[in-house]
Amino acid sequence: MSWEVTLLLYAVLLGVAILFGVPVVATMSLVGLVGITLLHGTLLWPSLGDIVWNTVNSFTLTAVPLFVLMGEIILRSGASSRFYQGVSVLLNRVPGNLAQANIMACAVFSAISGSSTATALTIGTVALPEMRRRGYNDSITLGTLTGGGALGNLIPPSIFLLVYAAVIQQSVIDLFIATIIPGLIAVLMFMGYVAWRVMRDPSLVPARVPRYSVAQWLLALCQCMPVTMLIFAIVGGMYFGVVTPTEAAGFGCLVALLLSACYRELTWTKFEASLLSSVAVSSVVMLIIIAGQILSFAVVQAGIGRATAQFLVELNFSPLVFFTALFVLYLVLGTFLDGISMMMLTVPVLYPTLKLMGFSDVWFGVILVIQAELAQLSPPIGLNLFAVQSIARDVPLTTIAWASLPYAAMLSALSFLLYFFPQLALWLVATMKD
């Protein structure tokens, strides 16, 4: 069977199974298993045992449950509502006030929790009733929650990048550092957009802005400090080579536990729930990676990656056209797949092409993160849209999707900005190595 027919068969099987609601893990494993069996019968089936073992027995990926646990503890410890209150005071004079606080709080918490959806839910639960009470228009509130949540993996630490690093055998720390500047640009874009909208249409926000005393400002600073310090400790520890990503995650968990002990809000029941939730999220991620590795094995055995790379290079597309085609491909995939599944499905096929065309692994990781975050905002199954709808049940999903559209457009613009100026991602990595 030629590689073109094999690729078509894989794509059809994948498409049909996903469309009929077969879980992504089962779908990818199925295609991998069928692919291997068509090529070699059951001869290579024993190799699947090694693939599973080598995937789950990974020290790099050990950071996944620990980062998730750190986020779970922080989210349940009361630190999130304190941070939100603090930021809302500190950003009091910025046009958009609480809408800006949403973006800032989402950026920080999604970085810590590693989950865009959990962040949109947590901050949304605190922010939405308060903003409605104060008279903010939903059209500005909803977008800041879904869009702000989508900053999650762009600001380190990022579960998505941990998985990407493990798949392509790249340095996790390089990838984390590479997302810092693009992440900050995204935050500034989002905040700039909110300020611009509010200045154009002041009726979106309440006319009266509360005034705060110096003591309240100092309290706000204290409320923001612990979580901010935690992020700086984690990222700084990795940047300066003090700890590995897994150690940073373990240490972060310890600090999160100490913080929650200070707040006295983390009960044993909440801690147990944090552990169970972390186990569940980690298992989902690991099973997707196992399935992706089985599919990748089939792709390699069929020579699809190499042949596709050769084919695409011979087409002689300019890098910009190729990049635009990739962007559109991920945009389409993102409408019905989550970020990690999307990565596991495409990287085995596209990676050889990217190498041949001279794209940097680290840079492409940042681009993939942005695409994954776009997927969180893309209907019909954008998880951030559902998360926000679960706390704003009176608002139709289409309204939330429309409110999120400008943020999706800004993330798309960021993607192209990185294409034209890759140093935005790579410069800080280079300085770290110097």
Add this chain to the structure above:
Amino acid sequence: MKVLAGVLASAEFALGRLAGLLLMALLILINVEVAARYLFGSSTLVADEYGGYLMAWITMLGTIHLLRADRHLSMRWLVDRLSPRVQNIVGIGAALIGLAISAALLYATYLLAANSWQFGSTSIQPSATPLVWPQLILPTGYALLCLAYVEEILRRLLGLSPRRGGDPGAGPG
């Protein structure tokens, strides 16, 4: 059916808590390694290796909960628009696919663990841990997953309501 559901519910509860305990063990192990390095200038020598083993156990112990709580990621846009009867048929098909894959992986991981047992394979790290013990969780996990899929198929064939314990925010970020 009732017996199977009862056994799986107990297994889900117990294994979920065991996985939680192992996650705590991982947390302690990693922090002990950091403390040992910076406070005493030494190393546990097993943190990387056992961290990986714990990761394998946590993953496999969590799988049965994922299936029974319906926390696997899937696209339900089309399926939710089908009639309940067709939805049930599609659900049985999806569960059969899951069962077939779990069975294939049970076979493959059993061979892996059996080979490690037969040849007395040990890790190349200083601990020289016999690999069969950490690897044993792989066939065990897939065997439990097979049972959970059988339960899912029986549940749908008998017309019992499917479990929908998951929430939309269950997936990774």
